Amino acid sequence: MQAQEVKLLKTLNTDVVKDITGFQLCSYLVALEGWRRGLELKWYRDETNLCKLDTNNKSTHGKFFSLSNGNKLHYFFRSRGDKVTNKTVKICKNKEDTKALFKQSNVPIPRGKTLETDENIINYANEIGYPVIIKPTSGSMGQGVYTNISNEDELIGILKELRSKYSFHEYIVEKHYDGNEYRIYVVDDKAIGATNRIPANIVGDGVNTVEKLIEIKNNERKKNPYLARKPIKVDYEVTYMLERAGYKLDSIPEKNEELFLREKSNLSAGGDPIEATDELSDEVKQIAVDALKALPSIPHAGVDIIVDPADNRKGVVLEANATAEIGFHLFPLVGEARDVAGAIIDYYFPETIEKNKSSFYFDYLSMLEPLKKNAVDEIKAIQTPMEEMHAKKYIVTGKVIKVSYMSYIKREALRNNIFGYIKKLSNNQVEILALGSDKEIVDGFYRFVKKGSKKSVIKNIEEQDLIHSDEPRKTGFQIITS
Template identity: 40%
Template sequence: MTSQFPNTLTPKMVEGIKGFNLCTFLIGLEGWRRGLTLKYYSDINQYSDIHTQGKKLMGRNYSLQSKDKIHYFNQSRGDMVSNEAVRIAQSKQKTKDYLEKGNVNILPSKEFDKTHSDVDIIKLAREIGYPVIIKPTYGSLSKGVMLNLKNDSELTDALKYVRGQLGYSNVILERYFEGADIRVYVVNNVAVAALRREPPKVTGDGESSIEKLINEKNESRKDNPYLAARPIKIDKELKDVLRKNNYKLSSILENGKTIMVKNKSTLTQGVDLYDITDTVPEHVKQLAIDTLNALPNIIHGSIDMLFDGEEAVVLEVNASANISMHMFPTEGQPRSIASFLMDFYFPETKGKSSNHTNMYFDFVDIVNTLKQNYTNYVEVKSLPQPPLYAKKYIVTGEVQNVGYRNWIRRQATKRELHGYTKNLKNGNVVVVVASHEKEKVDKFKRVCKKGSKKSKVSDVKSSDWTKEIKMGFEIKDNITKKKKEVDKKYINELLTELKETQTKLENAKKMQEELRMERDSYKDKLSSIRNSTSWRVTEPVRVIGGLLKGKTKVKN
C-alpha cells in the first residue's frame, strides 16, 4: 500500500519531474514558498565554486536568497557541504579510511584495482570468509552492488557482471553482514529521517501468475512520484531468483503467500520503502551522526547501514543523496527533508511555507527553457503576499470558439492574477483566479460576465477554490491521451521530415561548395595559362587562326 500524498503536494505539482530533479524541485519549492528568491542555473559555477556532478544537468543547480544571504545548491546538497567532503564520499575506499580513523563501525574490506585479477579477489574472500559483498569503488544508486555472495561460484559470476558487463574495474570486497538495509538522513547533528529498504516482493491471490502480480504492483506504484520511476524489472536477476525458489513467471502463487522477486534492495530495482524514523533506535541515529562527523565539513547527507535489530554497520555516505524517497515512501509518514534543510540554511524562514502550500511553479518549463541555452539562469517569479484568496467561476453561454479564453487570460495577466481557464465538454468555460488581494478576485466575476466582443455570457457561478494554483495564468486544453499520442506521432514525423530536409540542404551546400572550389580551381588554371610564356608566344597564331575561321564562316 503506497503512502498518502504529502498534504503540501499534489500529483499535478510534480507531474513530469523525475530522479534528482524531483529533489531539486522539492527543495526549491520549499524555499520559494517561504519567500526566498529562487533561481535555476545552466552553469552555476559562474557564480559559485560548489562541486557539481554531471555536465549541464538542467534543473539540478540552483540558489535560494534572502535579503541577507544567498546559498547555492547542487541536487540535494548545499554549499555548507565542502567540496572536499563530496570527493571523499564519491570514493567508497576514501570514505572507509576516514570512518576507520573516526572509530565508526564498518565492515572489513579491501579495494582492488585493474591490476588485480578476479583470482586475487576470490582468494581474499576465502580468507575473510563467505558471505561477501562486491561493489564498485566509485558508484552511485547502488549500481553494481552485489550482496550476500555465498561461494566462489557466485562471486565469480558477480565479478563478471560488475567488472565485465558494467565496466567497473576498481571494486571493493567486503564482509557481508546480515541485516535490514536502512538509510538515515542527518542535518546539523540531528537524524531527521530514516527508511528501511526491502527487495521487491509480491503476494499471491491464488489466481494470478507471478508476472501478472509484478505488473499489477508496478501499476499501483505509478501514483508515487519516486517509486513510479523505479518499477520491478523482469530481467535475468529476477528470473534467476524465481528459478532458485522453484518458480517461473507463469507460476500461480497461493493466496496470501509472499515471495521476494529480487535479491537486493537496489534503488533501481523496484525497492519498497518503509519509514522508520520514529522506531529506529537512538544508538543507530547516533551512529549516523558520528559517521558524518568523521568526514570533513559535511553538515548534511545520508548514511546507508545494515541493522540486525541490535548492531548496525555503516556501508556508505551520500553527500548528494536522493531525498525524495523520504517524501514518498511505500508505507509510513512522508518526511520533508527540504523543510529540514531550509530550517538549517534559512532558520529565520521556519514555518513560513505554510502560507502557500497550494502554490507551485512550472519546473518542467524552467528546465526546457534552460535547455534552449537562451539564458544562463531562470528566476522564479516571487509569490504574492499571504494570505491567498482563490475562486472558481463557471461561465455559461456562447463562450467557446469566440476568443473568450484568450481575452480572459489578458484580463487576468493585467490584474496580476494567478490561475487558469479551460473549456468544458458541456460548452461552458471554467476560470480559476487567485491573488492576495481579495477584492481583485471577487471583482473578476464581473470581468467574466462582461466577456469578449464575440462572446455572449448568460451566467457566472462562483465557488471557493482550495486546490493547487500554478504561478502565472494559463489556458488549459482538453487533450485526451489518444490525442496526445497522435500529436506526438505527428510531431515526430515532422521532426523526421525536418531532419531529412536539413540533411538534403547540408548535402546541397556541400555539393555547391565542391562545385565552387572546382570552378575556382579552373579559373586559377586558366589564369595561369594566360600568364604563361607559351600563351603569349602563340598569341599571333591564335589571332590568325581566328581570322581564318571568320573568313571560312563568311564564305559559307
C-alpha cells in the same frame, strides 16, 4: 501496500510535482521549499561557470539553482548545498576512503577489503566466510552491487557478469550482515527521515505469472512521483534470484507468496521505500549522525545503515551519500512523509524557520524551457505570493467554448495579477477560479467574466466566495480543457 497507507505533506501532493522525476525532483523539492518562504530563487543554464559544486561531470540542467534572502546567497546542486565541500563529495565517492575515516572515528562498519583480481576476491571471500557482498569502490545507484552471495560458485558467476557488464577495476568484498537496511537523512546533528529500503519484490495472487506480477507492480510504481521512472527490470540478477527460489518468469506464485527479485535494496533497481523513522532506536540514529561527523564539512547527507536484527541499538554503516536523493522521504510507498527539504532550508536559512510559508507552487518544467534552449543564462522565479489571498469561483453557462472565451479570461487574469484557472466542464459550461491578494481586484474580476470575448454569449453566472485554504495552488493562470 495501498495508497491509503501513505500520508503526504499537506502542501506537497502529487499535483505539485507532476511529471517531475529523477534528480530534478530532488532539486525542485529543495528549491520550492526555499521559494515558498520568500527566498529569491534562480535557475541557471546547463554547465554554467557559476557552478563550483562537484557534479561528477553530469548535466546541471534543472538541478543547479541558488536561493538568497538578500544578505546571503547559497548554491545548490540537486539536494546538496554549498556547505557540503567538494573534498567530502570525492571522499564519499570512494567507498574505501569513506570506510577508513569511519574506522578512525570508531563508526561501526562491515569487515571488508578492496581487491582487484578475481582470484584475490574469491580467496578473501573464502577467508572471511560466506555470505558476502561485492561492490565497486566508485559505483553509485547500486551499479555492480551484489549482496548475500552464499558460496564460491555464486561468486564466480557474479564476477563473470560484473566483468562483462562494467568497467570497474576495484571491488570491495565485505561480510554480509543480516538485518533491515535503512537510508537515514541527517541534517545538522539530527536524523530527519529514515527509509527502510526493501529489495524489489512481488506478491503472488495465485493467478498471474511472475512476469505479469512484475508488470502490475511497475504500473503501481508509476503512480508514485519518486518511483515513476524506477521500474523493476528483468536482468541477470532477477533471473538468478528466481532460479534460486525455484521459479521462472512464467511461473505462477501462490496467493500471498512474496518473492524477492533482488538482494540489493536500491530503489533505482526496483526497491520499495517504506518510511521508518519512528521505528529506529535513538542509538542507530546517533550512529548515522556520528558517521557524518567522521567526514569533513558535510552537514547534511544520506547514511546507509544495516540494523542488527538481534539488537536494534546496533548497526553497521555501509556508506554516506553526499548528494543523496530525497524524493522518497517526501513520497514514500508506505508511511508518513518526512520534510527533509524543509530541514535543509532550515539549516541554510535558519531565519526563515518561523516565517509564514506560501502554499503556491510554480511551473518548474515550463520555467526551464528557455534555459534548455540556451535562450538565457539564468531565470529568476516570480516572487512568492505571501499575502493573504482572496478567492472567487464562477460557474459560467453559455456559448463559452471555441469562441476564445477561455483565452480571453486567462489574458485578463494575467493582466490583473490574478492566479487560478478556467476549466471546461461541458460544451456550454466552464468553471473559473480567481485568486489574488487585492480583494477589490478579485471582486472586480466579475466584469471580465460577464463581458467575455466578442463571440461568446454569457447566459448565466453562478458566483461563490471562497476561503483560500493552504491547498497547493499553481502560480499563473491555467486553461484546463480535459
